[in-house]
Amino acid sequence: MKILADSRTFQNAGSYSISTEAGFFFPSASISNGALNVIDGVIDSVSPKPLFDKVFLFENACIIPRFVNTHTHLEASNLREPISCGAGLLSEWITGLLAFRQSAAYNPENAIVTGANELYETGTSGIGDVVLPSFFFNENADVLQNVKKIACSLPTGIKTRCFLELIALNDAMAETRLNEAKRFLDAVFQCAEYGKTFMAGLSPHAPYTVSPKLLEGVVELSRAYRVPVTIHLAETEEELQLLQTHSGPFCEMMRRFDVDVNWNQTLLGKRPIDYLAALADCERVVIAHGNYLDDAEIRFLAKRRDNMSVAFCPVPHKFFGRRRYPLRQMFDCGVRVTLGVDGRASWSYISDDVNACSDSATPQNFSIANPLSMLKTVNVLLRDYPEISINEILETATYHGNVALGFTDISAKSCCDTFSPGNAADFLVIRTN
Numbered sequence: 001m002k003i004l005a006d007s008r009t010f011q012n013a014g015s016y017s018i019s020t021e022a023g024f025f026f027p028s029a030s031i032s033n034g035a036l037n038v039i040d041g042v043i044d045s046v047s048p049k050p051l052f053d054k055v056f057l058f059e060n061a062c063i064i065p066r067f068v069n070t071h072t073h074l075e076a077s078n079l080r081e082p083i084s085c086g087a088g089l090l091s092e093w094i095t096g097l098l099a100f101r102q103s104a105a106y107n108p109e110n111a112i113v114t115g116a117n118e119l120y121e122t123g124t125s126g127i128g129d130v131v132l133p134s135f136f137f138n139e140n141a142d143v144l145q146n147v148k149k150i151a152c153s154l155p156t157g158i159k160t161r162c163f164l165e166l167i168a169l170n171d172a173m174a175e176t177r178l179n180e181a182k183r184f185l186d187a188v189f190q191c192a193e194y195g196k197t198f199m200a201g202l203s204p205h206a207p208y209t210v211s212p213k214l215l216e217g218v219v220e221l222s223r224a225y226r227v228p229v230t231i232h233l234a235e236t237e238e239e240l241q242l243l244q245t246h247s248g249p250f251c252e253m254m255r256r257f258d259v260d261v262n263w264n265q266t267l268l269g270k271r272p273i274d275y276l277a278a279l280a281d282c283e284r285v286v287i288a289h290g291n292y293l294d295d296a297e298i299r300f301l302a303k304r305r306d307n308m309s310v311a312f313c314p315v316p317h318k319f320f321g322r323r324r325y326p327l328r329q330m331f332d333c334g335v336r337v338t339l340g341v342d343g344r345a346s347w348s349y350i351s352d353d354v355n356a357c358s359d360s361a362t363p364q365n366f367s368i369a370n371p372l373s374m375l376k377t378v379n380v381l382l383r384d385y386p387e388i389s390i391n392e393i394l395e396t397a398t399y400h401g402n403v404a405l406g407f408t409d410i411s412a413k414s415c416c417d418t419f420s421p422g423n424a425a426d427f428l429v430i431r432t433n
């Protein structure tokens with residue numbers, strides 16, 4: 001797949017029509033041989049024939065909404081190289097990540113803005129980003145000031161669901177984190193001026209870092225404030241081993257950090273389904289990765305597709321050498337699948353993709369070599385999962401992400417409203433072969 005142009009290509013064109021020979025692609029609905037008509041950056045209409053004299057014709061191309069990246073950690077966007085995971089162990093990679101956070105190179109404020117710009121430049125407009133509490137709760141400013149600072153530095157055109165990461169292994173820590181979570185939510189809700197572009201969410205990190213009390217409190221806050229939740233779940237075999245036997249690399253990692261944990265009191269259950277069940281009443285839930293969900297867990301998610309989804313991250317999946325993702329099974333069962341890029345700390349060089357820039361009509365850099373590019377993610381899917389149709393992939397990369405992050409109401413059955421008259425013209429022109 002290639003991006004041929006985006007709406008900015010035509011920003012000085014005044015009134016114009018874009019016509020495609022292959023017809024439009026709208027997730028969930030196609031209009032053949034249609035034209036998109038725009039006046040001064042605002043959608044005028046969709047019509048069978050171009051309405052304006054100025055026509056941009058793209059042969060064998062489709063117009064789609066911008067991509068949505070439902071799972072990312074932009075705090076690492078200044079990293080030049082990924083963090084080593086040794087032989088694919090997440091526990092080893094986490095050790096490296098924690099060292100990076102202590103280093104002079106770690107500058108989350110700059111990295112989040114850099115990463116958001118990189119995402120927008122490569123075709124993405126919706127982001128689900130996980131941010132540490134230390135970013136908002138520090139000596140430099142109060143939480144409201146910090147929320148405003150980041151909200152106003154993000155690029156125009158981007159919608160961000162900022163998930164506050166929460167870690168607590170005991171009740172006392174859980175109380176502190178929940179208190180911060182409430183203050184964070186209050187601060188974001190006070191920033192009405194950013195209400196449509198900067199939104200809040202909560203991210204209890206993962207089963208091995210979240211106590212039952214913290215999880216319970218997150219569900220309450222999600223319902224009270226009507227905000228989405230995301231959690232890393234069934235990401236690794238190390239995690240399953242910890243849940244089942246209270247042993248393995250995660251236990252060893254905790255020991256290395258000298259953390260005294262009684263797993264009997266910390267873990268909620270023996271399987272990811274225990275966590276899915278505990279979170280099922282949240283406003284919305286994005287399960288980050290879900291690489292090792294079993295058949296019953298996949299069916300559980302499918303039944304609750306109105307408020308639960310998974311964020312599959314194909315590029316880090318390759319980076320860690322995970323087992324094949326049960327993507328066809330998830331689609332067939334009815335799971336709402338979305339896509340994430342994760343971030344610059346866990347990506348692979350993938351050199352054999354098509355060169356997305358080769359016949360680009362724009363000067364922008366849509367290169368698939370870019371670690372945060374959703375186009376790279378989509379191209380990995382197209383190549384590695386040929387059993388998934390292009391329509392399914394595009395729907396997953398756009399509409400389902402918007403629903404999962406709460407940017408689109410569940411009743412909007414497709415992304416068609418992206419092209420409703422009066423909306424800002426913000427789209428990609430792509431070639432799918």
Ligand SMILES: [Zn+2]
Pocket residue numbers: 071072073130232288342
């Ligand atoms: Zn993650």
